[in-house]
């Protein structure tokens with residue numbers, strides 16, 4: 506079932522990181538007239554509780570009708586990780602990576618101004634690290650970096666992280682985290698170099714977990730590798746295929762359930 510839609514106001518926009526548009530919104534949800542509702546503390550988007558927390562932005566305007574003039578046409582939705590979250594105010598922020606061939610999500614972010622109202626669906630996500638995970642293998646493509654940084658920040662003290670990130674045109678700040686080894690892997694078609702780099706990582710001694718986010722062509726073989734070659738239990742993994750080459754987010758959403766079913770079947774599950 507779809508999550509409810511809410512409206513929030515843009516509080517700040519930063520383009521300090523080249524190619525990345527950082528958008529921060531107020532915590533308070535707006536009422537139908539655009540005013541802050543009377544009981545703002547109880548009128549906030551759910552707090553960020555999990556490392557895969559994300560929201561869907563409902564893109565505004567006529568461009569928000571998916572290729573049709575029909576009023577029933579679905580709005581265009583674009584998904585972004587909530588990278589920042591302030592529990593005191595409920596304010597939160599996303600980082601939109603802009604690509605030269607980017608679609609409506611990139612254009613929306615580029616055209617946004619402070620004070621604009623944004624419609625949001627969510628938040629989504631459910632995965633939490635256990636209190637004592639041992640080692641966490643974290644694998645991501647460039648747009649998964651906000652989620653990987655959230656996972657790094659959630660890493661319990663004493664735990665180890667092996668992080669493999671695919672290089673991209675954007676430089677994203679990565680935290681220095683005791684116990685975390687970060688390896689940058691050159692970009693390659695379908696993320697194949699990243700897949701090969703993961704295959705070369707020795708299986709951690711003791712309990713371990715995997716957090717793998719990014720393009721579908723990279724996530725699918727890695728699920729099979731982790732399940733079949735490494736024997737990692739499925740409840741020790743959080744995998745999310747964000748996007749697929751050559752399809753926009755609508756086309757990807759339409760095929761994603763089948764893709765996920767096939768990916769799970771690939772691993773014999």
Ligand SMILES: Cc1cc2nc3c(=O)[nH]c(=O)nc-3n(C[C@H](O)[C@H](O)[C@H](O)COP(=O)(O)OP(=O)(O)OC[C@H]3O[C@@H](n4cnc5c(N)ncnc54)[C@H](O)[C@@H]3O)c2cc1C
Pocket residue numbers: 559583584585586587599600601602603604606607608609610611612648649651652745746747748749750751752753754755
């Ligand atoms: C859970 C989740 C969290 C996400 N978090 C973030 C985030 O924090 N920041 C962020 O920037 N993105 C994030 N994404 C990815 C983002 O939702 C997609 O990249 C989205 O398709 C971008 O929309 P668009 O309108 O710019 O491009 P679309 O209209 O969807 O696509 C246009 C073209 O660009 C290609 N394309 C789409 N995404 C990429 C990409 N990442 N790299 C290269 N080509 C691409 C498509 O295949 C298509 O050919 C997340 C996705 C998910 C599912």
